[in-house]
Amino acid sequence: MDSNGSPRFPNLFQPLQVGPVTLRNRVTIPAHQPRLAKDSLPGDAYIEYHRTRARGGAAMQSTGNTAVVRSALAEVGPVRLANVDDRIIPGYQRLAAAVHGEGGRILAQLGHMGATAQASNMIVVSASWVVSEVSRDVARAISEAEMEELRDAFQAAAARCRQGGLDGVEVLMYTGNLLVSFLSPFSNQRQDQWGGSLENRMRFPMAIVQAVRDGLGSDRVVGIKLTVDEFVEGGIDLPQGVEIARRFADSGLIDYLSVTVGNNLTLASQKRDRWPTGSVHGEFRPQSRAVKQAVGRLPVCYIGGVTDLQMAEEIVASGDADMVGMVRAHIADPDVVRKGSEGRLQEIRPCIHSNVCINVTHGRKAVRCISNPEVGEELTWADAYANRGPGRRAVVVGGGPGGLEAARVLAELGHGVTLFEKEGFLGGQMHRWSSARYLNEARRVVGWWSSRLKELGVDVRLGQPAEAQTVTQLSPELVVIATGSRPMTAPVPAAEGSSVKQLDAWQGLEGLASGRAMIVDDMGRQDAFHVTERLIETCSEVYLVTSCIHVGEGEGVGTLPQTLTRMEQLKVKIVERARPRRIAGSSVEVLGLFGGEPRIIEDVDSLVYWRGGVSETALADALRAAGVRVELIGDAVLPRRVYDAVQEGATLARTAFAEQVPALAT
Incomplete structure (x- = not known):
């Protein structure tokens, strides 16, 4: 790796001092869940996943969020890491050796999911009583005794990270989890010393950071993944987020901050950190810039939808951040940094923001990618190429x-x-x-x-x-x-002389629909939204009629909230739990699946049917x-x-x- 930068990326490929360690460049792979752990420990597949990306040139990686208390194990499951006893130390040692052997740095992210946890057999806690719009679970207020237990657990877990030879710990304070729920006035309604003023709301998260530093020592890295703008009324806004970041920086306990946005307790805010195909990349640079200006020399990492090296270079060159996190880019191509440093940009396998990686892992399966089917199976593929x-x-x-x-x-x-x-x-x-x-x-x-x-x-x-x-x-x-x-064809019965042009999905995508259009969706998947996007370009008005309980019923959290927002912006008229029954003239009669009076949609010029293929x-x-x-x-x-x-x-x-x-x- 060229430690002196490259003509095309003179800033991105410069080394950076983060606390006691030197990074070889400014590209990191932030914490995420590949769901490759074995019995909640780093096994061969998990280690090879990180080794491969270190070999590809990433400067620093973090493990996925790791539970530190046994009460969180139900949510974690066997394919995510749990740092609750000394059994994890040998796995950490192997992981550290693998990444260090390729010139990279590796941290453990430690955290508690709080009200964002999704496990039916788990008691969910938060700063105060709160209901998640995403899981529909109720979280109760954590007790002071549990808080003390958690503080001790973080310290013990950090000590294990040190024993395991890791380079440090990142503390999770992100989008609705337990620690950020204390920081946010949206989720912290406590009347004791842990709620109310910002000083009180920061008291417990600051105590956790102190515990991590105590367990880890001064010669290891401590960072925070911090939500600085929740996009929720009554929550953390950017001025508050910047002040929180400044206070953590001034504490002297941390070596860097990773800047994030959103709140996964609310559907409207959850969409803000997913960035599906077509979304704006790097849109939260202003938040990162504000934090960087407030914390001075403390390194700041930008996280948010960046999948190409040129944008990462621009972020570092502009001073918006010192490092750039690129998870998806490394899922699609673990060699993205190495190829970029060698001038082989055309060889980089692109991330197209399909969010398969997010939808699959949220569905509790191992990471997958449209661009890269080798992800998560690095050992198997290495053997195939070698033999x-x-x-x-x-x-x-x-x-x-x-x-x-x-x-x-x-x-x-x-x-x-x-x-x-x-x-x-x-x-x-x-x-x-x-x-x-x-x-x-x-x-x-x-x-x-x-x-x-x-x-x-x-x-x-x-x-x-x-x-x-x-x-x-x-x-x-x-x-x-x-x-x-x-495409499977399913024309709607039409009276003689009807003027509605009926098309299959391919014809709709080819631009043959015009005027006032209706797409009929029987699949509940992203495909129908793709057809709708095309109809918006060729038609004056679009109805989306689906026989599903709701549009996008088969989609996941990585795509659905953002897509529904997009449909609202495009003013698509959505009719759910219904099918067209007949056409007369230019009118389409739509009947609800569960009864009720038929609805007549008039002046329809084109009807596009999508019900899968043959x-x-x-x-x-x-x-x-x-x-x-x-x-x-x-x-x-x-x-x-x-x-x-x-x-x-x-x-x-x-x-x-x-x-x-x-x-x-x-």
Whole structure:
């Protein structure tokens, strides 16, 4: 790694002193939950996840938020870390050795989720009694005896971090968790010494920081991940947040501050720190700038939707922060820093802000990524790349995300690959779904796949439908069918002479809808919102009618709150728990699923139906009849989500020839 910066990133790649440690550059990977722990301890998968990103050049990483008391274990589960006894020390030692061996620094984030915890068998506590709009759980006020127990637990946990050889601890005071609930007048209604004035509200969080410093010692890093603007009426606003940051800085107990925003107890505020596709990146630089100006020389880390090195460089160069946290960028490509420092920017696998990583982990599954199916399985993939067999011949039919990833992995492993795509473009459904200007960002990963296939020498045949005879003439030892699906049609009964133009989702995305439009959604997924975005560009007014309990029913916290906000901004008219029953003239009769009087929506020009797809498998059947080895992936198996197709394509390509020996003839 170039410790003297680079011509393109002269500030970002400069070293930085943070307390007792020197960072090799200004790029960090803030705390997040990959859900890779084993029995709440750092196992092989967890350690390799962090080792891989240290090898890629990240200066400093933090573990995911780690419980320090046994009462929080129900919320944590076995795939998240728990620092409640000495069993974690050997795992910390292995983790520290792995990251240090690659030139990086590693901290443990310690915290208590408070009212943001989501576990039915856990007693949830907060500074005061509060109800979460997200989980709908009630949190009771924590007692002083529990506060004392927690202070001791933080100190003991910090001591274990020291024994484990970690570089320090980050204390979590973020978006509604227990410690920030004391800081916020929104969630702290206490009438004792722990509530009321700012001095009182800071008393317990400050005591926790002191306990961490006592347990850790002066030769380790202590930082705080701090919410400085909650965007909640009656909560922490920016002036209060800046004052809180200044007081922590003046305490002399900490070595850096990470600046965040939002409050995960409220739906309206929760959306502020998710940044899905199309959102503004780096939008909270003013908050970071205000904190930096208040705390002077204390290092400040900006966290918030930054996924490219150029923006990170701008943030550091402007003085808005000293470091930039880039979690998602490193999920998509663990080598982003190394590639940037070597001038290989075009090779960086882009994050497209699909928020699969957030939705999957909030669903209590291991981290996943549309751009990078290797994430969370670093050991498995390292073994595959290290033990490549002799090259074979493979054909991939279909240039959508699954087919592109299958072709890439096959070629990376040394196989000869030909890819057929009947359209004149790559990307398949992703190309279509991202046709709206607001969603064009999603096409960046298609561009990356295309460039990578060219570098690997894959024979890409655009505009060439694959036929059985054409494929068999290539003598492939494997044919991957990634032909996707076509929209399921379900026209609404229409009286003779009706003028409403009925279209499928593809036609809607192609811009064929006009005038006053209605999209009918039976799936409850992000797809319907993507079609809606496109209709907004081509139509004068848009109704979104869904048979789901609510729109986006199948979406997660990483996308739904932001998307609903976007629909409000676009003035989309939403009708839930309903379906169109018939069309007469230009009027559409909509009937509620649970009864009630029909609703007539008049002057409709276009109706677009989205109810999923039907797999395209005709070629697979013909090739099997010819005795060719055929494997299906993605929507050709069953119409699902993009990351399912990408994951299947990668896994198949990695394992397809693992047990076979004969080499590719040259």
